[in-house]
Amino acid sequence: MKKIFIVAVLTGSVLLNAQVIPGINSKGGAMVLPEGKLKVGIKNIYFNRENMYNGTSEVNNKENLDATANVTLIALKYGVANGMDIRVVLPYKQLEATAKLGPNEVAIDNSGIGDAVVMGRYVVLPMSEYGFQVSIGAGVKLPTGSTDSGFKKAPPFAPDVNTPMPTQMGTGAFEYKAEAGFSTLIDETLRVDLHTMFTYRPLAENDYDFGNELSYDISITKAVTNHINLGIEYNGKYNSETDMGDDTNAVLRSMLPFKAFSGTVGYITPQIEFLPFSKPKVHVGVGISFLANYNVKEYQPLEKQRLIFRLRYLF
Template identity: 30%
Template sequence: MKKIFLTLGLAGCFFSQAKEIHDSLFIPKEFSPMVFDDCDACGCAAGNGSSGFESLLNPQFIGVKYFAQHYRAKENLFVNDLTQDQYFNTVQLWGKIPVAKNVSVYASIPFQFHTKKTLQGDINIEGIGDANVMGIYQIIDSKDSSHQLNGGFGVKIPIGKFDEKGITGVNPSFQLGTGSWDYQMVLNYKFQKDKLAVLLNTDYTLKTENKKHYRFGNQWNYAATGFYRLWKNENSIISGKFGMQGEVYDWNRQFGEVMPKTAGSALYGKLGFEASYKKFSLGSEVMLPAYTNLAGGDIEAKSRFSVFVNFGI
């Protein structure tokens, strides 16, 4: 299954899509997409959930999204097996709103509820996570809308609770927030023709030290997503999507010293769909790891799932 997802993801790099002309996917020019992966969970190694919006059909929107992640970690230092299941869940309000010609603002605020199952019983935390705000600028938009390039710069606002005791566990990312102001840069490219489309995205998050002198490692995300129009009529469209997504994490640091077994990387294959009816859109995707090497092998990525409902503006 992992090999199938990875193959589909790589194949997505060759696909594309177009605006409505006869047999196209019907994407008016004002519905040009902006895609990036923001830090839904806590912006650090495992548990950071990189799952931004990919609304090809309704990219100017307000909505709500649910995002779930599953990891398996070592229970303690004295065992070799990965026995502890960790579940990171996020419900977030989000939106992308145009404010001027070629300029939009993206914002999100999450509510987190996380669980890890230990030998001594379940440990649960819940509460508001860190908010994100980003300015997005449309750099290139070809006359036929077949090519589009967008760039953005954003900030993560530390309103989620950071628990210093949490960094002593196998996964220091088991937090509601990082406690730090973090900064994100993103670049997104779209190419579309006929029924197919490809979206390429890369972003980098620069993380700073919080008040407890802890700094989560910087993060680089990259993704390629292909869309294929399955069905449409005058008011509705259904599209399938597939692709790949990778994440690379630098070392965490405390008082400037590198924390061992905190860097890592993971690569996922993803498969999903998106449907729209007039100004409403519904989308979902499942992600499975093709490669995972987190925290020196002490944490293994298992699966991710997301679903969103948006209203176009």
């Protein structure tokens, strides 16, 4: 085990210990894979939105919105050089929602491949020299998700209007990302990861402005046995103000509860990870995110909980 740990450090990997796994939402902190290694992962996120918020208050759900999302992320990560890796994430989305706009019922049922993300990460301060690791990275979100008129129309009294942009599979535009991460190990069984990412979003289809985003994650995980990790995270983000552009007409826009997020929100995520072979070659994790704080810029929905499942295999 000690040999595995030393090899991981010297290759620039932040597989800090054979038993300590990064948090389920932490994006690995500063972790990179050793050169020539490949990791494949599947993560599923499920949540329901039936609560509306404005500013720092929960308000009446006047449209009786009931929306669910099931998002499956398939991720490939490969160590291209010493201290550098690349990753590709492809989402598959299943979105269902009902709401009432005046006397009319609105129903949305969309599913399909979403927008893929390609990122590269490079270690700037390696663990072998500093006792902690810092990495930086950059990438792009590709408009692979559909935004065409094949989706169900909503609402039924406006057949020339597509379902709102936040409920479609993609945005129809490139987005640009920059990240920074930090990881360290305490007593070889307690791991701390920090990560932040900025996303620049130009105008999307129909002049829709999804707003730029700054996300930040703080994760602590503990190997309590050779097979079990326990962890807790804080997952937060800030999105600048959004503009629905030409996505809908002015009257409908003021009524729709289907809006892209804008404001500040944070979640606390306790989690458990199972390592069946006492090594990180295979690991399975489950976490539940609970809404901890929020300050939204306009009337919009939020989920109070998210259920997260993760499975990864290191080749």
